Amino acid sequence: MTAGAAVGISLDPMSPNPLPASGAVDVVVVGAGAAGIAAARRLAAAGLSLAVVEARDRIGGRAWTVADRGPYPLDLGCGWLHSADRNPLVAVAGELGLAIDRTLPPWGKRSTGLAFAPGEQERWRADLEAFYARLHAAADSAERDRPAADLLEPGNRWNPLMHAVSTYVNGVELDRLSLRDYARYDDSGVNWRVPQGYGTLIAAAGAGLPVRLGCAATRIDHSGRRLAVETTLGTLTADAVVVTVPTSLLAAGAIDFRPALPDKRHAAAVLPLGLADKLLLAVERPDDLPAQNTHSYGRIDTAATAAYHFRPFGRPLIEGYFGGRLARALEAGGEAAFLAHAADELAGLLGNDIRRRIRPVVATGWDRDPWARGSYSHALPGHADARAELAAPVDGRILFAGEACSPHDFSTAHGAWQTGVAAADAIVAARG
Numbered sequence: 001m002t003a004g005a006a007v008g009i010s011l012d013p014m015s016p017n018p019l020p021a022s023g024a025v026d027v028v029v030v031g032a033g034a035a036g037i038a039a040a041r042r043l044a045a046a047g048l049s050l051a052v053v054e055a056r057d058r059i060g061g062r063a064w065t066v067a068d069r070g071p072y073p074l075d076l077g078c079g080w081l082h083s084a085d086r087n088p089l090v091a092v093a094g095e096l097g098l099a100i101d102r103t104l105p106p107w108g109k110r111s112t113g114l115a116f117a118p119g120e121q122e123r124w125r126a127d128l129e130a131f132y133a134r135l136h137a138a139a140d141s142a143e144r145d146r147p148a149a150d151l152l153e154p155g156n157r158w159n160p161l162m163h164a165v166s167t168y169v170n171g172v173e174l175d176r177l178s179l180r181d182y183a184r185y186d187d188s189g190v191n192w193r194v195p196q197g198y199g200t201l202i203a204a205a206g207a208g209l210p211v212r213l214g215c216a217a218t219r220i221d222h223s224g225r226r227l228a229v230e231t232t233l234g235t236l237t238a239d240a241v242v243v244t245v246p247t248s249l250l251a252a253g254a255i256d257f258r259p260a261l262p263d264k265r266h267a268a269a270v271l272p273l274g275l276a277d278k279l280l281l282a283v284e285r286p287d288d289l290p291a292q293n294t295h296s297y298g299r300i301d302t303a304a305t306a307a308y309h310f311r312p313f314g315r316p317l318i319e320g321y322f323g324g325r326l327a328r329a330l331e332a333g334g335e336a337a338f339l340a341h342a343a344d345e346l347a348g349l350l351g352n353d354i355r356r357r358i359r360p361v362v363a364t365g366w367d368r369d370p371w372a373r374g375s376y377s378h379a380l381p382g383h384a385d386a387r388a389e390l391a392a393p394v395d396g397r398i399l400f401a402g403e404a405c406s407p408h409d410f411s412t413a414h415g416a417w418q419t420g421v422a423a424a425d426a427i428v429a430a431r432g
């Protein structure tokens with residue numbers, strides 16, 4: 001069957017719903033985020049017919065750039081091409097004609113040190129490095145998996161800030177985090193950005209694919225010779241399905257597998273999504289701010305603090321990044337709660353005058369987003385191997401992809417992308 005032949009697929013990227021909701025295809029892809037788009041591109045290139053069903057009214061999932069909040073495109077989800085020197089989306093950006101900004105990230109060398117007294121920042125960095133060294137040594141040893149918090153030095157003054165950093169990286173404090181999983185995360189340390197937006201890049205990569213928007217998969221019946229994927233708009237039959245929905249939804253049973261797949265549901269449950277949220281602030285007189293593309297923690301004595309990125313891309317903005325329990329508490333209070341927290345912390349760093357100069361542009365709410373229910377996955381202590389369990393295919397025809405399935409690049413858009421490519425390659429290879 002050639003791409004689109006069975007269901008009359010239009011490849012017009014501007015057409016909102018080019019697919020009928022029912023029909024027969026070779027492969028159904030559930031979810032049009034980074035993983036689903038990568039899988040669909042690969043399957044289409046191999047000449048298979050496919051249908052991508054996406055619950056939202058847009059593609060991209062947790063990669064989402066908005067262009068209607070002012071003069072700049074803003075990334076509400078992923079923003080950084082992590083491990084950029086080996087990130088396949090750098091080449092995709094090149095193919096699509098999207099520029100890449102290679103400015104150093106604001107953390108690390110471009111930290112302002114505003115929150116620290118002289119000399120303190122060096123001591124913080126040294127203690128953080130020592131913590132990571134203990135983490136990797138424990139992960140390499142034969143001892144059982146434990147919470148990463150077990151490797152904090154009792155009484156170390158930087159422990160709260162180490163928890164805060166974990167909330168940015170993992171969406172969760174160290175007590176809820178498997179040390180072995182954390183140690184498996186691999187980052188080359190090279191971080192680039194797309195001025196037009198990482199979400200723009202992922203959505204552009206998906207243009208022209210046969211996507212049915214506003215169409216949620218509700219059941220996957222794999223009792224018969226062909227799979228039946230029931231959706232809110234109809235039923236598709238297929239030889240294989242690639243499931244890319246976030247673990248939060250798999251664990252909640254949002255897709256009813258018939259027969260049930262309790263091992264998958266368990267693996268998803270022990271790989272929950274942590275929470276990270278952004279607050280974008282417009283700033284008057286931005287030239288008074290710290291240098292562009294620099295960074296500061298709000299405070300250094302608590303885990304409940306945001307990280308602030310000053311003038312990203314040289315724009316008159318501050319991006320606040322909130323994670324873990326703090327983000328969860330502030331989401332409940334909406335944009336006003338994020339703003340109040342940020343205003344207090346920024347006033348502590350820059351003086352009270354900043355309160356009058358900032359204006360909220362947008363605050364995210366990834367936890368209450370019904371199709372995400374969080375930001376990115378982490379393994380609970382004792383469950384570092386759940387990623388491989390989730391990623392294992394069922395009968396060679398139900399494949400799982402998405403950031404949580406990535407062995408070393410989990411929690412990222414490129415990790416999700418690679419798992420989508422791998423799932424598609426497995427399907428193509430199996431068909432000979």
Ligand SMILES: Cc1cc2nc3c(=O)[nH]c(=O)nc-3n(C[C@H](O)[C@H](O)[C@H](O)COP(=O)(O)OP(=O)(O)OC[C@H]3O[C@@H](n4cnc5c(N)ncnc54)[C@H](O)[C@@H]3O)c2cc1C
Nearest residue numbers: 031033034035055061062078079080216217402403412413
């Ligand atoms: C605030 C924030 C900051 C981030 N920063 C970075 C960063 O700087 N760099 C980085 O690499 N990553 C970052 N990430 C993580 C990155 O965005 C994700 O890891 C990645 O986009 C996940 O892609 P995915 O395809 O696995 O899942 P998703 O993008 O969630 O795609 C799954 C899709 O499935 C759809 N869906 C759900 N249920 C159904 C259903 N029943 N039927 C049909 N469709 C369904 C969803 O709507 C969604 O479109 C960030 C995320 C957040 C939230």
